[in-house]
Amino acid sequence: MFNELGLSPKVVSAVEAAGYTKPTPIQAAAIPHALEKKDVLGLAQTGTGKTASFVLPMLSLLEKGRARARMPRTLILEPTRELAAQVEESFEKYGVNHKLTVALLIGGVSFEEQNRKIDRGADVVIATPGRLLDHLERGKLLLQQVEIFVVDEADRMLDMGFIPDIERICKILPAKRQTLFFSATMPKEIVSLVDRFLKDPVRVEVSPPSSAAETVTQRFVRSGSTPKEKRDTLRRLIRGEKELSNGIIFCNRKRDIGTLFRSLERHGFSVGALHGDMDQRTRMMTLDSFKQDKITLLVASDVAARGLDIPKVSHVFNYDVPHNAEDYVHRIGRTGRAGRSGAAFTISTPEDKKLVAAIEAMLKREVQWLDDDAPPAAQKSAARSGGEDRSRPPRGRNRGDRRGPAEAETVAAQAPAPSQPQQAPAPAPARSKSDEAPRSDRGSRRRDRREPDEPRVAFRDTPYVPAFLLRPLSPRKPATTTTTRKSTTEPVG
Helix, strand or coil, X not given: CHHHCCCCHHHHHHHHHCCCCCCCHHHHHHHHHHHCCCCEEEECCCCCCHHHHHHHHHHHHCCCCCCECCECCEEEECCCHHHHHHHHHHHHHHCCCCCCCEEEECCCCCHHHHHHHHHHCCCEEEECHHHXXXXXXXXXXXXXXXXXXXXXXXXXXXXCCCHHHHHHHHHHCCCCCEEXXXXXXXXXXXXXXXXXXXXXXXXXXXXXXXXXXXXXEEEEEECCCCHHHHHHHHHHHHHHCCCCCCEEEECCCHHHHHHHHHHHHHCCCCEEEECCCCCHHHHHHHHHHHHCCCCCEEEECHHHCCCCCCCCCCEEEEXXXXXXXXXXXXXXXXXXXXXXXXXXXXXXXXXXXXXXXXXXXXXXXXXXXCCCCCCHHHHHHHHHHCCCCCCCCCCCCCCCCCCCHHHHHHHHHHCCCCCCCCCCCCCCCCCCHHHCCCHHHHHHHCCCCCCCCCCCCCHHHCCCCCHHHHCCCCCCCCCCCCCCCCCCCCCCC
């Protein structure tokens, strides 16, 4: 029970009003140490409630005292704008009984409103590293009074290249502070950061790093290599799931998000798109529409793979196998949250063998494949290449039949057999010199007018000199100067 963790009555009342009665394992393990103002290193898989593990104790500790202008009392760093906005929502939900000022410092929003909150005195600053450094360089923010410093999704910070920014911020913060680090994995770079900036941290680990939630049913699905075959496979999976209430579809590349979004929209699906190149207003509107069930499917990049609290996601579809095996855990962690069951499907082509093997090595077990997942095209291409499809569509202007292998075989089987033997094509009539090649084909021959058997020689050693260089120079005429006088009515004296 939350009232047994040492939280203040105001916080316990807000948590119960939100409908929560029992803390998650990471919350039960981390909150008591955080209330004792100890440094905490929290390791837990995604979807286990890490956000409340630092929000709830911070609310209890901030009940005494007030913030000064431009000098916040606590600082929380988040890797993405969506995750930062979500933490702000947590403070609004659990801090209904507190009169705390929360400033959200993220990109894509004007500085004016953010500056006004900082000038009034912000008890809590939630920021992405880039925008926080912008405010520091402008002299609008001072960190000398920070009492609690939180780094959330530290491994994601590493993936996005924010570690140098975090090191720079840590050096500005006061030495006497409480630091809370939360991460789903522990790469060696994060270990080095923890050793440098945390003092005797309490390590709280409720699940092995890089492990997937047991409430998620995971299946891998074989598909052909072409985008059309992958899109067909995805639509077949979506239509075959009767218990699908909503789902997130992850792509590796941003350009594929738009293509897949338009394809699903053409086929009648309720779908939205989300990636890092979209402006902040559109990103938040799309995410809110998905949370409020206004759209059923969300095609997204890995910007939606970390920390987003959408508890009722029933399905996750990996349109692409992630390049980083750890991203697989974060993607499928969007479903099966808060004890609910979920399903995750990953579409795999013959070229994804190494990526699938990396996921198996991380999970320390073989992945499970869907029983009826392999269409004939995928099976035959894998059998021909031993698991790796080396066939490529013809290049150039004449691409031939653009149908997939399965469609081509079906058309060939349905075609009627020829009733008469085919005759050899008649020889082409001789063409005159003027008909040798069309104008567009003669352009490439202008570079070399040699006969086929003539050797290639350098320009300076050859008698083939352009005719205009062999013309005799005409003698230069002496320059003459003419003077033109204006005609006037006055006599020239």
